Amino acid sequence: MKVAIAGAGIGGLTLGLMLHERGIEVEIFEAVNEIRPLGVGINLLPHASQQLCQLGLEQLLAEKGIETSTLAYFNKFGQEIWREPRGRAAGYPFPQFSIHRGELQMTLLQIAIERIGADRIHAGHAFSSFRQVADKVVSRFTRRADGSDIEVESDVLVGADGIHSAVRRFLYPSGDEPRFSGRMLWRAVTEGEPYMDGRSMFMAGHQDQKFVCYPISEPLRKQGRSLINWIAELRVPNGELPKTDWNRKVDKSVFEQAFQNWKWDWIDIPSIIDGATEIYEFPLVDRDILPRWTYERVTLLGDAAHPMYPIGSNGSAQAILDARYLCDCLAGDGNTTYALREYEAERLPRTAGIVLRNRMNGPEQVMQLAEERAPHGFKNVNDVIPQQTLESISLRYKRLAGFDKDSLRS
Secondary structure, eight states, rough: OOEEEEEESHHHHHHHHHHHHHHEEEEEEOOOOOOOOOSSSSEEOOOHHHHHHHHHHHHHHHHSSSOOOEEEEOTSOOOEEEEEEEEGGTTTTOOOOEEEHHHHHHHHHHHHHHHOOGGESSSSSSEEEEEEEEEEEHHHHHEEOOOOEEEEEEEEEEEEETTHHHHHHHHSSOOOOEEEEEEEEEEEEEEEETTTSSSSSEEEEEEEEEEEEEEOOOOHHHOOEEEEEEEEEEOOOOOOOOOTTEEEEEGGGGGGGGGOEEEETEEHHHHHTTOOOOOOEEEEEEEEOOOOOOOOOOOGGGGGOOOSSOSOOOHHHHHHHHHHHHHHHHOOOOOHHHHHHHHHHHHHHHHHHHHHHTTTGEEEGGHHHHHHHTTTTTSSSGGGGOOHHHHHHHHHHHHTTTTTTTHHHH
């Protein structure tokens, strides 16, 4: 069997490594001319880190990223709503890592080059079309360097080419536009003093005004410093999806005024915003759930299949879980088209539930409840939200996303 993968992001590279480990031939095609460490921070929840650890990457991840100890939610006054241990601190058999997305991708790329071979990973090759002939897929890729086309024959084609997936667009050329939430994100990293225990993630505010922070560099933590990944989020007045670049640099003046008073005894958010050298703007978008991902020998994976709001730290995690299940299906069933349908039957409804729940704020519902029930703050959070409600929101989302302890053990 040979599998062609469109996209050398986290999902595509992880799938390539897993398939290679099972003895399945892999060829990976990436549209950009040079794969570089882009983006900011991401979280690898235990169900995702488990898969990467089983690929032998735990030591590399531990050297680069932070092993997250705690997740905490606060209201817009810095009052604590909910706190829970994370990863091994919560008794999981695998850690939760917070790491720079670019560092993770480049680590996966380097390992893929070593294991799969540099000659099997092609940068500057943009997917343009495919046709299915008998029991093969013939995919066409355009070389960025000279505009020429090449055709690649494989048994399976996987579109793992992100939220702007060319493979998905080929399958669904119309009626599949991004859905804009009416909220904008501003993302950056700032080097500064550690907060809390130096290994904690927190979110403060509510759905229309939110700030997220977590450290992502273990080398800096060992030096007594912190590389803080942060996200500021606001609802924008016109509520229309911007037509400009979705990853453009902006000045802090665009949003900083909304957070000027967010200075509490344990964190100074305005100073974190001030310390960033580059700030990137993103619209908070997803896409509607597709009726199907799989067409005979072609299927989708990760953001190409189920783009979701970055709520609950599940975007990259679900791509990694897609890769694991797809690999298991292909390796375990000689009927390739049946294996792809089995993959879709398992993963499409699971990820659809997360897409829908993230539109409802996922586990961040606790912040929205605090805002709605106590807009002027509270003395004790359980006066406005019962402890049982807080616990049930957390557990329900973990079960939905597959990282409650029972799911992880099984």
